[in-house]
Amino acid sequence: MASFDKADIEKLIDGVLPWPATQDMLKSSKDEDRFDKYVEIMQARVDFEDPILLPLTPMLFIVNDNGSRVVKCRCGQCFGDYRVNWKLSALIYVRDDEEKMEQVYVGREMPDPGWIQLREYICAGCGAQLEVEAVPRGCPPDFEFLPDLDTFYRDWLGRPLPDTCEFKDATLDQINEWAK
Amino acid sequence: MSATASTMTSNTPLRDRMHANDEAFKTTGSLFGLTALTRKEDDPGTYEAVWHILSNLCNTAWATGCKVSSSPIAAEGGDALWGLHTATGEAVCISRGISAHAGLLSDMIKHFIELGYEDYPGFKQGDIFENNDPHYGGIHSPDFDMCMPIFYQDKLVAWASCVSHVSDSGSVTPGSIGFLNPDCYSDGIPISMERVGEHDAFYPWYEMRIRSRTRTPDFVMGDARGRLAGCITVRERLHEVLDKYSLDFVLDAMNEYVEDSRRYAVKRVKTQTVPGRIRKSQFKDLAMKGKRVLLAKQDIDCMFNLPMDLTINADASVDLSLAGASGTVPFGENISPTALKSGLMMGYSHVVGFDMFNSGPTTAWNVEMPPGGSWANPYPVDYQAASGVAWAPAVTWLSNLYEVFGRLFQMRGFVEEMAAGSGSIMTAEFAGINQTGMYLTGLTLEQASQGSPARGYSDGQNSAWCIYTPEGDFGNAEVGELYYPILFLGRNVAPDSGGFGKFRGGLGHTAVWMVYNTPGLEYQCGDAGMRSKTVGNHGMYGAYPTVPDRPGYGHKTNLKELIEEQKPLIHERGGPDNPAVTSKITAELAEDSAVAPFVTPEALVDYDVIVHPISGAQAMGDPIERDPESVVNDLNEGWTTQRVAREIHGVVTTQPNGHVAADHEATAKRRQQIREDRKQRAVPFKEWWLEERKKVEAQENMDNAVRVMWESSMRLSPEYGEGVRKFWNLPEDFTFTPDAG
Ligand SMILES: [Zn+2]
Numbered sequence: 025m026a027s028f029d030k031a032d033i034e035k036l037i038d039g040v041l042p043w044p045a046t047q048d049m050l051k052s053s054k055d056e057d058r059f060d061k062y063v064e065i066m067q068a069r070v071d072f073e074d075p076i077l078l079p080l081t082p083m084l085f086i087v088n089d090n091g092s093r094v095v096k097c098r099c100g101q102c103f104g105d106y107r108v109n110w111k112l113s114a115l116i117y118v119r120d121d122e123e124k125m126e127q128v129y130v131g132r133e134m135p136d137p138g139w140i141q142l143r144e145y146i147c148a149g150c151g152a153q154l155e156v157e158a159v160p161r162g163c164p165p166d167f168e169f170l171p172d173l174d175t176f177y178r179d180w181l182g183r184p185l186p187d188t189c190e191f192k193d194a195t196l197d198q199i200n201e202w203a204k
Numbered sequence: 205m206s207a208t209a210s211t212m213t214s215n216t217p218l219r220d221r222m223h224a225n226d227e228a229f230k231t232t233g234s235l236f237g238l239t240a241l242t243r244k245e246d247d248p249g250t251y252e253a254v255w256h257i258l259s260n261l262c263n264t265a266w267a268t269g270c271k272v273s274s275s276p277i278a279a280e281g282g283d284a285l286w287g288l289h290t291a292t293g294e295a296v297c298i299s300r301g302i303s304a305h306a307g308l309l310s311d312m313i314k315h316f317i318e319l320g321y322e323d324y325p326g327f328k329q330g331d332i333f334e335n336n337d338p339h340y341g342g343i344h345s346p347d348f349d350m351c352m353p354i355f356y357q358d359k360l361v362a363w364a365s366c367v368s369h370v371s372d373s374g375s376v377t378p379g380s381i382g383f384l385n386p387d388c389y390s391d392g393i394p395i396s397m398e399r400v401g402e403h404d405a406f407y408p409w410y411e412m413r414i415r416s417r418t419r420t421p422d423f424v425m426g427d428a429r430g431r432l433a434g435c436i437t438v439r440e441r442l443h444e445v446l447d448k449y450s451l452d453f454v455l456d457a458m459n460e461y462v463e464d465s466r467r468y469a470v471k472r473v474k475t476q477t478v479p480g481r482i483r484k485s486q487f488k489d490l491a492m493k494g495k496r497v498l499l500a501k502q503d504i505d506c507m508f509n510l511p512m513d514l515t516i517n518a519d520a521s522v523d524l525s526l527a528g529a530s531g532t533v534p535f536g537e538n539i540s541p542t543a544l545k546s547g548l549m550m551g552y553s554h555v556v557g558f559d560m561f562n563s564g565p566t567t568a569w570n571v572e573m574p575p576g577g578s579w580a581n582p583y584p585v586d587y588q589a590a591s592g593v594a595w596a597p598a599v600t601w602l603s604n605l606y607e608v609f610g611r612l613f614q615m616r617g618f619v620e621e622m623a624a625g626s627g628s629i630m631t632a633e634f635a636g637i638n639q640t641g642m643y644l645t646g647l648t649l650e651q652a653s654q655g656s657p658a659r660g661y662s663d664g665q666n667s668a669w670c671i672y673t674p675e676g677d678f679g680n681a682e683v684g685e686l687y688y689p690i691l692f693l694g695r696n697v698a699p700d701s702g703g704f705g706k707f708r709g710g711l712g713h714t715a716v717w718m719v720y721n722t723p724g725l726e727y728q729c730g731d732a733g734m735r736s737k738t739v740g741n742h743g744m745y746g747a748y749p750t751v752p753d754r755p756g757y758g759h760k761t762n763l764k765e766l767i768e769e770q771k772p773l774i775h776e777r778g779g780p781d782n783p784a785v786t787s788k789i790t791a792e793l794a795e796d797s798a799v800a801p802f803v804t805p806e807a808l809v810d811y812d813v814i815v816h817p818i819s820g821a822q823a824m825g826d827p828i829e830r831d832p833e834s835v836v837n838d839l840n841e842g843w844t845t846q847r848v849a850r851e852i853h854g855v856v857t858t859q860p861n862g863h864v865a866a867d868h869e870a871t872a873k874r875r876q877q878i879r880e881d882r883k884q885r886a887v888p889f890k891e892w893w894l895e896e897r898k899k900v901e902a903q904e905n906m907d908n909a910v911r912v913m914w915e916s917s918m919r920l921s922p923e924y925g926e927g928v929r930k931f932w933n934l935p936e937d938f939t940f941t942p943d944a945g
Contacts, residue, residue, distance in 0.1 A: 036619050039661045039707070039831070046661065049620045054475060062617025078478065079615055081745050082825065115886035118896075120905065128852065129739075131780030132797030133700075133751040136737040138907040139489060139507065145746075146886045151879025153826045156743025159485055160507065160910040162900050162940070164931035166741075169611060171480035175518045180474060193481070196930055202890055203933040 026052035030061050037065065037082075059181070072100040077185070078171055083152055084110060086171070093173065093189055101149030107194040109167040114154060115146040120161070167195055214291070214359045218317045218327075222292045235294070235463040235567060243456045244464065254449055254457050255560065259297045261441035262286050265364070266299035269434025274426035275371050276687045277380075280679040281649035284368035284427075286434045288442065288458075289313055289351075291360055294563040296458045299434075302367065303553065303561065304595075304672040305349070307546030309365040310563050311341050312349050316397065325399055329355040332401035332432065336373075337394045338591040339583065343543040344536070345392040345592065346373035346380035348427065352435045356446050361455060364438035366431040371646030372419040375536075375592055376498060378635035378645035381730035382592020383490075383801050385536035386499045391592050393417040404436060419635075419645050465564030469556050473568075474520040476621065477612035484604040486510040488597065488628075489737040489909065490535060491799050499534070505909040506533045507738075508579055509917045510601040511924075514608060523570045524548075526601075528924035529578035531916030536592025537731065538582040543591075544598055545571050550672065551602040555609040555623070575920035599629060599671050599733040600740075606657055607744050607822070614660060622660030624703075625742035626671040627712060627819030629654070630734035630753040630800050632727065636807065638689040639721035646687070648715075651732065653678035655702045655710025655820035658747070663834070664710030664821045666697050666843075671733075678713075678818075689722035690814075694775035698817055699843050704852045705747025706825025711843055712818040714777045718763060719814070724807030727814055729755050731801035740822060747823035748852065753800050756783060756815035758791030763811040777815050779845065785815055828854040828875045832866035839864045854878045897932045903940060914940040 028049060035041040036049065055061075063076050066085065070076070074087040080095060086106045087096050095103040095110040103110035119125045120141040125134050128142065135142075135158070143157040143165070157165060172191045178184040212221045228237030244251045265286035270278045277283045285301040293313035295306045312335050321327065334350045336342045342349060346369050354362040375382040375392035385391050393413065400410045406428060414428070415421040446454055490506040497503055509530035515523040532538045539547075549566045556565060577585030579597050603626035610622040635645035653676050656669030669676045681692040694716035702709030719725050739749040756777070766773055766789065778784035783796035791813070808814070835855040838844035840863060849855045854877075856870035903911060918925030918939065929938055 033617070033619075036661050041661065046620060054618065056475070058617040062619075079617075081611070082614065083745065112889050112893075114889055115883065116889050116892045117882065117886040118892065128704075128748055129751060130847070132754040132783070133780045135739045135752055136907070138905055139910060140487065140738045142743075142748075144743075144882070144886070146882045148883065148888075151882045153746035153828070153882065155746055156748055157485075158487075158739045158741045158743060158749050160487060160913070161896075161904075161906050162910070162914050162928065162932070163485055163487075164928060166483050166485050167481075168484065169478075169480055169482050169615075171478050171615075172518070173480075175479045179518055180479065191480075199893075199931060199933065202893065 026055045027057060028055055030065060033058070033061055034065055070098040072096055077173060080169060081154070083154055086173070091187065097147045097149055097152065097154070099147060099150035099152070101147050105194060107170060107192060108198050109165060109195045111145050111155070111165045112195065112198055115148050117144045117146060118142065167193065214361065218292060218322050218360070219320065222314060222317055225292055229567065235466055235564065236459045238459060238463045241460045241464055243453060243460050250449065250453070251457055251460070254445065254454060255297070255461060257445055258288055261438060261445070262288055262297055262299035264441060265434035265437040266301050268437045269366065269430040272426070272433040273368060273430030275423040275646070276679070276683060277371055277647055277649070278368050278427055278430055280683045281652060282675050282677060283649065283652070283673070284430065285366065286438060287365040288438055289363040289365055290458050290462070291362060293317060293363065294462045296461050296562050298561055301675060302369070302673045304547055304550035305347065305367040306561070307549030307563070307566065308341065308343055308543060309349055309351065309367060311542055311546055313351050313363050313365065315341055316351070319397065327353040327360055329353070330403040331399055332406065333398065334395045334400045335397045337396040338388070338391070338540050338543065338594060340397045341540065341542040343539065343591070344382065344594045345375060345394065346370045348395065348431065350431045350435060352439065354439045354442055356443060356451060361446070361451065362442060362458070364435040366434050368427045368431055369647070370418070370424045370427045372424060374418040377728070377803065378419055378726065379633040379728055380647055381631045381633055381728065381732055382536040382590070383596065383731040384498055384502070384803065385590040385592035386502055386534050387588040387590050389588065390498070391536065391590055404432065406432070419643065423646070461560050462562050462564045465560040465562050466567050468559045469565035470520045470568050472556055473516060473522065476616050476618050477516055477609070478615045479516045479518055482514040482608050484512045484608050484741070486512065486601060486604050486741050487738055488600045488733070488735050490533060490537060490731060491737050491909070492535070495802050496805055501534050505907065506535070507909040507913040508597050508600070509913050510597055512601065512604040512608065521568050521570065523572070525572040526574040526578070526580050527572070527921040528917045529574050529580045529920070530913045531577055531920060532579055532582040532586045532589045536590040537594065537596045538579045538589040538591055539594035539598050540583065540591070541574055541581045543594055544574070544580050547598045547602060551605040555605055578920050593730065593732055595672065596731045596733045599626070603671065603740065603742070607742055610660070610744070619660035624658040624709060624744045624747070624824040625740055625822035626657060627654045627709065627750050627821040628734045628740065628753055629671070629732040630755070630819065631730035631732045632715070632814070632816045633730055634688045634690065634725055634727060636689065636722050636725035638687065644687060648684055648688070649677065649679040650715050650816060650818050652676065653713070654818055655712050657821040658702070658705060658707040658709050658824045663708050664702060666711040667713045668710060669821065689720055689725055690717040691720050692716070693718050693773055693813070696776045697843060698777065698820065699845060700848050701751060701817070702820035703742070703747050703750040703823030704827045704848060705745070705823030706827065706829040708823040709750060709821030712820040714815060714817045716775055716777070717814040717816065719808045719812040720810055722810065724809060727757065727804045727808055729798070729800050729802050729816070734800050736800040742822040744822065744824040746826040748827065750820055750822055753817060753819060754797040755800055755817060756785045756796040756798060757804065757808070758785050758789055758794045758813040759808060760792035761811050761813055762790045763813065774813060777817065785813060789813065827852045828878050832868060832871050836864050836866045900932045901934055901938070908943045911940040912942040915942055
């Protein structure tokens with residue numbers, strides 16, 4: 025079973041690992057300790073202390089914040105319960121007319137704003153652009169990933185988390201609050 | 205006693221063996237009931253060696269078959285595939301070429317067995333069976349699927365298979381990308397689950413049908429002979445392998461390769477992804493209103509909803525749903541569920557199960573039947589639906605799979621395996637008399653060489669990749685010129701065509717053609733998965749998606765004069781605000797930004813110009829995190845522009861000695877300013893939601909195509925519709941209302 029230096033994995037993440045070493049990683053049977061090393065690397069790079077449970081994206085992490093599982097940006101900005109689509113806690117800027125679209129796509133490269141809108145999800149803490157959606161009006165935001173964290177830790181990693189949390193999409197609960 | 209896999213012998217009818225295999229998989233969880241891989245464990249060296257020999261014999265068939273075929277599509281582009289299958293149809297290994305078809309070929313063999321063809325007309329050495337009919341599992345008529353049983357010591361022990369993409373399928377418009385076909389009757393020549401030859405030869409009436417019902421019969425027959433030659437190659441080489449390694453060993457090993465591959469894929473999901481639910485929306489446009497169409501009902505704009513809802517279960521099995529898929533369209537862009545599922549084998553093999561490419565990996569999938577009456581399952585409601593280019597929605601949907609698994613690999617730290625989404629596929633086909641006086645129609649291979657998706661650690665590669673084939677080869681320009689009455693004036697990397705992100709997609713290219721030596725040529729700018737009014741929903745980790753496909757052309761130009769005066773011609777596309785087709789030449793009709801797909805309203809003539817762009821792939825990551833040195837490199841290569849560098853990547857440059865260099869201090873400042881600007885102009889989601897829900901309810905600034913799409917999506921998948929209504933807090937009876945008529 026292959027195993028790689030943490031330093032090399034860091035270089036890979038930063039896009040500076042030489043190609044032969046990258047190929048070696050691609051071709052070798054996968055290292056079993058990668059997840060733990062990756063989490064350690066990310067933990068050292070983020071601006072918060074809460075232990076990372078899952079790197080949701082390179083910028084967003086599900087963390088254990090004093091017993092509750094919440095999504096945090098690497099800058100520490102909190103996006104709430106991981107079972108609610110974190111986009112509901114982000115800032116959003118939508119390009120839904122030509123004037124706004126033109127700042128990204130000019131001339132023949134511009135999509136038709138009557139067909140799709142560009143939604144930019146921004147972190148209120150650090151101003152990072154976390155995701156961009158290109159969807160027609162009416163499309164609910166994609167809840168890209170709702171992990172079954174307990175199954176993952178208990179059955180796949182063989183080390184259950186100390187507490188459990190029901191595997192359910194709670195996004196509509198939040199919407200119902202707003203709708204009142 | 206009912207038959208089980210272990211009591212099956214090679215004398216048992218194939219259909220019974222197939223059913224026993226299904227049963228054994230259900231009860232043991234292993235394909236063929238193989239709870240142990242005995243041949244692999246006992247003799248791993250031979251097991252591995254035979255695998256490579258079998259792979260190689262498929263590649264030999266590919267090399268032979270493509271050369272026997274005279275069509276430029278196979279001979280130059282390699283757009284074909286050969287496979288070796290178990291007696292019950294599972295694909296064991298395949299050649300290079302259009303790997304998207306392995307699942308289709310496997311399903312076709314199983315279908316022949318299921319339909320009782322073993323009893324009538326029977327299977328024997330030298331029989332040739334074919335299908336291209338979507339109603340019986342084919343994908344679209346130009347893809348001729350063939351299989352031949354392989355007998356050894358008087359027993360049917362395996363199958364050879366092949367698909368090739370012919371230059372003309374006999375559909376209502378010339379060529380093989382039948383996007384304009386209004387119904388299945390216009391889809392072209394059908395081969396409906398037929399025995400088309402015996403004793404290694406085609407029936408005369410097979411050839412007669414091809415001669416009277418396709419426009420390029422010599423090429424179509426050339427492809428048929430190429431398929432046959434390749435299948436015979438598979439059979440003869442397999443015989444040698446059986447002589448050398450013994451029938452028992454090879455047949456056991458063939459089953460084990462498939463089960464081995466299944467285990468690999470399942471293990472890969474368990475060790476490299478995370479259980480949970482994944483959702484990825486995707487859309488594509490097909491704007492035909494006001495264009496040259498065949499029937500009045502086609503004078504419309506369409507939008508496809510191509511959603512992917514995927515659950516990874518605790519046992520690493522995968523559930524897949526297309527709930528929300530929109531309704532059928534009166535064009536050739538509908539696909540049967542069988543063909544779609546087979547296409548999935550390709551996508552899944554690319555991202556997960558690629559150790560031994562065969563039928564194994566997708567057996568761990570549970571694919572929910574797509575909603576009846578949708579583009580992905582047309583026949584229950586629309587039995588006449590056309591499938592002239594069924595790949596178009598399918599590959600656009602499959603592009604999701606790359607991004608989705610890219611995201612999953614990231615979560616486990618396997619950054620080297622990550623990929624963003626695919627680019628789009630816009631084809632170029634010609635029809636007309638060429639320079640030798642021969643009528644010709646067919647596909648250029650330009651679209652088979654797109655940019656590759658951004659990776660977790662680097663940009664994608666330029667002009668080196670294609671979602672439906674690992675060949676990534678657009679063929680030689682000179683060979684294209686030999687067949688078609690065109691001359692290449694340029695083939696250039698297209699700047700800014702790989703999205704904008706920390707890592708960008710590989711860039712696409714633009715072909716610039718001059719029409720030459722023909723009384724008239726039709727240019728069909730086709731849809732095999734293009735987008736022209738929209739961009740892909742592939743803003744992965746904050747990147748901007750790849751630009752839409754917008755081809756150009758100039759009709760009745762001054763190129764002849766420019767050539768005679770030895771003045772500069774047009775060799776590239778020009779910037780989006782400075783198109784070469786309107787600035788470098790003059791033309792009576794100049795179009796720089798045509799909405800694809802289309803057929804030119806009238807034939808193009810000598811010295812007309814076509815500017816045909818091929819998409820780059822998708823990017824990933826916040827564009828202002830792109831290494832300034834990468835931006836500078838792109839500027840110096842001509843692969844990006846100052847506007848994109850400064851406005852989108854926030855990179856400020858200087859030009860001290862003719863070469864662009866980054867001003868790192870000014871760049872850091874500019875990027876900080878961009879972050880502040882973003883926070884200033886963005887609003888809390890709730891604030892936007894409160895306003896947006898009113899606009900959704902009022903259907904404000906929503907094109908009719910979008911409203912038609914939502915209406916059908918919500919009607920065909922009531923639960924999905926419920927989700928849309930609930931998210932926007934719309935009344936329970938709310939529906940989107942298309943324009944009357
Ligand atoms: Zn942040």
